[in-house]
Amino acid sequence: MDEGMSGFCIKAASFRGSGGGGGNGNNGTKCGRWNPTTEQVKVLTDLFRSGLRTPSTDQIQKISSQLSFYGKIESKNVFYWFQNHKARERQKRRKVSIDDKDFTRRDQDKISSPKQLNQVSGPARVIETLQLFPVNSFDESEAEKMRFHANEYCKEATAFAYRVGTEMDHPPLDLRLSFL
Amino acid sequence: MDEGMSGFCIKAASFRGSGGGGGNGNNGTKCGRWNPTTEQVKVLTDLFRSGLRTPSTDQIQKISSQLSFYGKIESKNVFYWFQNHKARERQKRRKVSIDDKDFTRRDQDKISSPKQLNQVSGPARVIETLQLFPVNSFDESEAEKMRFHANEYCKEATAFAYRVGTEMDHPPLDLRLSFL
DNA sequence: AAAGTATGAATGAACG
DNA sequence: CGTTCATTCATACTTT
DSSP, rough: OOOOOOSOOOOOOOSSSTTOOOOOOOOSSSSSSSOOOHHHEEEEEEHHHHTSSSSHHHHHHHHHHHHHHSSSSHHHHHHHHHHHHHHHHHHHHHHHSSSSSSHHHHOOOOOOOOOOOOOOOOOOOOOOOSSSOOOOOOOOSOOOSSSSSSSSSOOOOOOOOOOOSOOOOOOOOOOOSSSS | OOOOOOOOOOOOOOOOOOOSSOOOOOOOOOOOOOOOOOOHHHHHHHHHHHOOOOHHHHHHHHHHHHHHHTTTOHHHHHHHHHHHHHHHHHHHHHHHHHHHOOOOSOSSSSSSSTTOOSSSSOOOOOOOOOOOOOSSSSOOOOOOOOOTTTOOOOOOOOOOOOOOOOOOOOOOOSSSSSOO
């Protein structure tokens, strides 16, 4: 297809996510955008999982410094990484939650002969246990913005244990584009 | 978490809309990546051609719900579809316009694609929130198609537990993140 | 079957 | 912060 590759250097097919640091030495001829190594990603992920979500400038600096050992990295990369990771956690939760499992119970007219195979709707998305007590273990020296923040989303902590139907019965189809 | 690794499901060589529309026997147990049926693609394309470019979350969910009849689909699939379709439309357009100095003697209007009619270069902003008119092709029932939608933005008072309070998470694990 | 193409998915970067 | 753009990776599909 002869894509663009217009502009900057190209990359030579690196693998990402292949656990165990598959020699993803992005160091070298790498320009354009930051391509984190598996080690870098792991550390960042650990930090995130530990509860870090919006690191301060100082934290970003420290993280960046530590991560620079594994490869080229800048502070802004760390900043963006956390921004994106946090945003996407939320975004994904929103998109994957109410997706399928449509209850469009329209009139049962004609079934024609559609081939609804075993449409496995929703592979039982697991619900991670959310902590109600944010305990920030690190950075107790300059907890600036991390004040009492645990009092904003207290609407309901109900973990809807919705079981995914073992057998999804398909409603008769009647699709119009007027659902928007 | 780790949206990365989407597991690894054994690929089962599925068919996608094997040729002419007819039986796009949606694959049965296919995990890997979403494989849209021809009907799904048609609806999405119609929506796109109607001017929809970046559907909102609500729209995405509605579309996904409607499309779930034709086969397995999730909201994120719809999201990605529009993102990709828009990006690639732009990419193609950008590539065929600038640079490339040679005027090909050949016809510029090759086969192209039947998927470009509107949305040309121009400040004319395409409609973002549009009213869809039925363009169904395999649905002969014309019962309630002319419904006035008015300008009611009733937000579908569905009681979805929506709070996402996944703030801090403090697993008992201990990392060597002492450099912070 | 290999090579090429189309496209779903992921994510860095940045905008508003 | 949520949303959007750009680029890239992975894979389904097509062509040779």
